[in-house]
Amino acid sequence: RGLPPRTVDGLLRPLLGALLSDPALGTSSRVADLVLRSYARGRLCLPAAGLAAVPAQLAEGLPAGTLRLGVRVTSVAADGVQTAAHGRVAARAVVLATDAQSAALLLPGLRVPDFHPVTTYFHAADRSPLDEPVLLLDADRPQGRPALSHSLVLSDLHPSYAPPGRALVATTVLGRRRFDQGGPAGYEPVLRRRLVHLYGSAAAHWEFLTVRHVPDAVPAMPPPHNFRRPVRLLAGLYVCGDHRDTSTVQGALVSGRRAAQAVLRDLRVPATATAAEAA
Numbered sequence: 001r002g003l004p005p006r007t008v009d010g011l012l013r014p015l016l017g018a019l020l021s022d023p024a025l026g027t028s029s030r031v032a033d034l035v036l037r038s039y040a041r042g043r044l045c046l047p048a049a050g051l052a053a054v055p056a057q058l059a060e061g062l063p064a065g066t067l068r069l070g071v072r073v074t075s076v077a078a079d080g081v082q083t084a085a086h087g088r089v090a091a092r093a094v095v096l097a098t099d100a101q102s103a104a105l106l107l108p109g110l111r112v113p114d115f116h117p118v119t120t121y122f123h124a125a126d127r128s129p130l131d132e133p134v135l136l137l138d139a140d141r142p143q144g145r146p147a148l149s150h151s152l153v154l155s156d157l158h159p160s161y162a163p164p165g166r167a168l169v170a171t172t173v174l175g176r177r178r179f180d181q182g183g184p185a186g187y188e189p190v191l192r193r194r195l196v197h198l199y200g201s202a203a204a205h206w207e208f209l210t211v212r213h214v215p216d217a218v219p220a221m222p223p224p225h226n227f228r229r230p231v232r233l234l235a236g237l238y239v240c241g242d243h244r245d246t247s248t249v250q251g252a253l254v255s256g257r258r259a260a261q262a263v264l265r266d267l268r269v270p271a272t273a274t275a276a277e278a279a
Ligand SMILES: Cc1cc2nc3c(=O)[nH]c(=O)nc-3n(C[C@H](O)[C@H](O)[C@H](O)COP(=O)(O)OP(=O)(O)OC[C@H]3O[C@@H](n4cnc5c(N)ncnc54)[C@H](O)[C@@H]3O)c2cc1C
Pocket: 071, 072, 073, 074, 097, 098, 099, 102, 118, 120, 214, 216, 217, 218, 240, 241, 242, 243, 247, 248, 249, 250, 252
């Protein structure tokens, strides 16, 4: 699109790799356009109480007793679900809102996408190295495979992420990396050297808290990506989640709304009574 190579290699490639969790950039360019647009319009955000605040806020609008948590479903049908420890639950409609792999286990035949792994390292510092909530891209990379994708001082985004007088730094490593001895934690000293390069010498003294490796973190979206996979399998049986739209929280929410609208149509609930209308 006529951008200078320095902008493409020094900003766009690492930014898109970070936003898509896809360092090889095999993602559909339409998805790339969408995430760049969302990033430019929305910036970074994180609920003060953690991401669990989003489902908690959705649940607040439901009548008391509607939700049952910690119940594992072992099979689904249009008229109810079988659970591991709570018997059968009958229903007029069933919406399967799991991750892609669990959905395909419960409904064989559903497509299982490839996934991008995400590994996140958490460090505690005595003070924020930046004092502003910015996404630090490892864009000025030495030759070869970059040690990390991006890093962020979470407590600069919201102070609740660290106790007073401390700062929490989250650093992400992407790609199917073979962690040698010691697994992801064994890789921390290599990562640390790059953090010192990016943040300065104080990073050498940060406390390494923990690392989370999620091999199937983000469903891959190679071209041509279908932004709106069907959510209605048959009357009474629906499927939603990030694997039906885009592999983001927003995609999961949009697919959930599409499934809810399909349920309401099938159950012939008047449109004026729908939550979407009320919102
Ligand atoms: C490390 C990491 C970082 C990410 N960063 C971002 C980001 O910055 N921005 C962004 O937009 N997205 C990000 N994502 C992606 C985002 O988290 C997902 O796209 C989103 O959570 C998908 O929501 P979902 O409701 O489709 O599925 P999930 O959040 O996976 O929820 C599915 C639920 O189904 C439950 N379940 C599964 N099987 C059963 C069963 N048999 N019975 C009962 N319950 C079952 C699971 O316990 C789970 O609670 C990230 C993901 C990871 C892993």
